[in-house]
Amino acid sequence: MSATAVPRSHPSAVTHEVTNQATPLTGYDAADDPVLLEGVSREGAGWHLDELHSMGRFVGSEEAQHWADQANRHEPELRTHDRYGHRIDEVEFHPAYHHLMDASVSAGLAGAAWADARSGAHVARAASFMLATMLEPGHLCPVSMTYAVVPALRRSPDLAKTYEPLLTGRVYDPGLRAPADKRGLLAGMGMTEKQGGTDVRANTTVATEQGDGTWRLRGHKWFTSAPMNDLFLVLAQAPAGLSCFLVPRVLADGSRNTFRIQRLKDKLGNRSNASSEPEFDDTVAWLVGAEGKGVRTIIDMVTMTRLDCVLGSAAGTRAALAQAAHHVRHRAVFGARLIDQPLMRNVIGDLALESEAATTLALRLAGAADRAQRGDESERAFLRLATAVGKYWVCKRQPAAVAEALECLGGNGYDEASGMPRLYREAPLNGIWEGSGNVNALDMLRALAREPASLEAFRAEVTAAAGADSRLDAAWRELQGDLVLTEDAPLRARRVIERAALVLQGSLLVRHAPAAVADAFCASRLAGDRGLAFGTLPPGTGFDALLERLPV
Structure with a gap:
């Protein structure tokens, strides 16, 4: 071609016309599902269908799906110390994670079913939990543990009276503060240790009674998810055997309980959720259930x-x-x-x-x-x-x-x-x-x-x-x-x-x-x-x- 020649245009020059591709699956109601809707009604929560459809539209929205993607692409980060060298043991999350948490807690997916007297309340919660899982399962780990902690905590009525009203609320209130200063609480559990895993009776974390109604824990847990939660049920060896204890991250006076996060796990999936190895050292705890009956309590x-x-x-x-x-x-x-x-x-x-x-x-x-x-x-x-x-x-x-x-x-x-x-x-x-x-x-x-x-x-x-x-x-x-x-x-x-x-x-x-x-x-x-x-x-x-x- 000569230097002055002008190339001819041709239809084949258009190389990026998109055809035969599915559109993104957004802008739909994830609850518009006959299997789900029939099951919810059959199991006694037909009264929940309007709220379920509202959750379904949220799950199917482009904005919520973007949050799910962002929460997994921008993973939680551990901050063990502040700029001055003080131990803080905090985990930072992307704003998208907090949006998802707020939506799920507000929808009653944490402990709210335990405070709902309506028949079918746990079925209603289960159905909405399934929709939220379809959107993004990682953020539901702390939500699930908060739901699950209530029946175990009720084995100690005084502790339940203190914490249950905040565990069963619908307010997501992140940040480490004294429980009484918060509008809602999240709970977790610390069971397994590196030498035992499923065999929790091999645990070596030790609990020592103080004589004032509290205990002190010393030991190391191997896989404790959602370490930013407000309180945890933890298994430790007491004189009468393996027992269950309540461990708050922040004590009533506002001081930090000893909960040293050694590292976050680098997991295959579930990347939006932080899973950790905490260490207890003179950590303040309260006995839940009977001493020596820790497995029975936490089960x-x-x-x-x-x-x-x-x-x-x-x-x-x-x-x-x-x-x-x-x-x-x-x-x-x-x-x-x-x-x-x-x-x-x-x-x-x-x-x-x-x-x-x-x-x-x-x-x-x-x-x-x-x-x-x-x-x-x-x-x-x-x-x-x-x-x-x-x-x-x-x-x-x-x-x-x-x-x-x-x-x-x-x-x-x-x-x-x-x-x-x-x-x-x-x-x-x-x-x-x-x-x-x-x-x-x-x-x-x-x-x-x-x-x-x-x-x-x-x-x-x-x-x-x-x-x-x-x-x-x-x-x-x-x-x-x-x-x-x-x-x-x-x-x-x-x-x-x-x-x-x-x-x-x-x-x-x-x-x-x-x-x-x-x-x-x-x-x-x-x-x-x-x-x-x-x-x-x-x-x-x-x-x-x-x-x-x-x-x-």
Whole structure:
């Protein structure tokens, strides 16, 4: 080309016209979900639907999703000392984190359900908690622990009288100040140590009684999340054995209690949430419950946080499904939308089935928790066994489901901008927190051995669907033999708890889901006609019915 020649324009010079891409999933109501709405009404919180939709619109908003992204990109930072060298042990968070915390505490997701006399209050809280988890799960760790601390703290009425009104409020009031000077409190727990982990009886933190109603703690905890919270339940060795203690970050006179944060954990996911290693050295504490009964006391808290793990994993699965469903509805390949292509319908339908089973079970557990708090002993017995079963299985299934949903987006799903990598990093977490898979499988065996009423309540729940589906009936007959405690029960525990979860989910879906959904579940999860990956539902499955129940 000569120096004076002018290049001709050509349509191909336009290289960045965007076509065949899904729009961002924003500006929608995350509560507009038939599975969630039906479950909330069925479990006794139909009065909460207006507020639930308000939460759903917040979760689906572009602003809230931006906060979720920012809270994870700008991680919390530890400040051990001030500029003059004074020990302060504070954690700084991005403003987006505080926006999320304010929204969740104001929505009653912390301790508010314990102060709500309405039947179904814990179900209402569970449903909104699931929506908030779909938005951003990291900030919900302190929210969950605050919810869970109340029943444990009630074992010491004087302490409960002091702290419960501020734990059950709806005001987010960050910053380390004397509890009496704050409008709301957040709580945490310090259980594990580096030499024991789950085996808390190996803990070496020591508690020494002072004679004035207080104790002093000395020791080191290995994994204490949300160290900026106002107070913690901590396990320590007292003369009568392992005991539970209340440790405030700031004492009544405004002085800082000794709570030296050695470092923050560098975690796989859950990056918006600070997890720490605190050290106690002459730290002031108060005994909660009976001395030597620390595990029994704090297990009240663990039971509720395990429930939140089930809710969180069901919600994480549903969040990934929503993203995948939105993508395949807007993306065309080989001349047809992905959602209209048979194999993709199988994948999305299978994910929808997995999600519905998880959500239905999670809300059933929330309903049992609500009724148990109101004195229903059969529901309390059911919760004892079913929480371990649900915690094991729903949390175990989340990573596989999220990975499959991510794959539906192809390369876009592997890009951080899609949000799917964050969902994937979060997916294994609930399976580890509040007891790994093995811990919950063995807990199931303990419930069977020590609390026969829990098996009877579980039996009543499953057999409520007796005769409705032959595959479910056959699976239950087989499971009953497996539930007999034999010498090799620990070796078989994972297989048994998996089957127990599937039978329980099958019973719930047969009774409460559309017939085509229940049929697909029993065919693929109970009758054995299933491949190892998602998207292997058999011919004859009612895919239209499954896809009608997608969350978007």
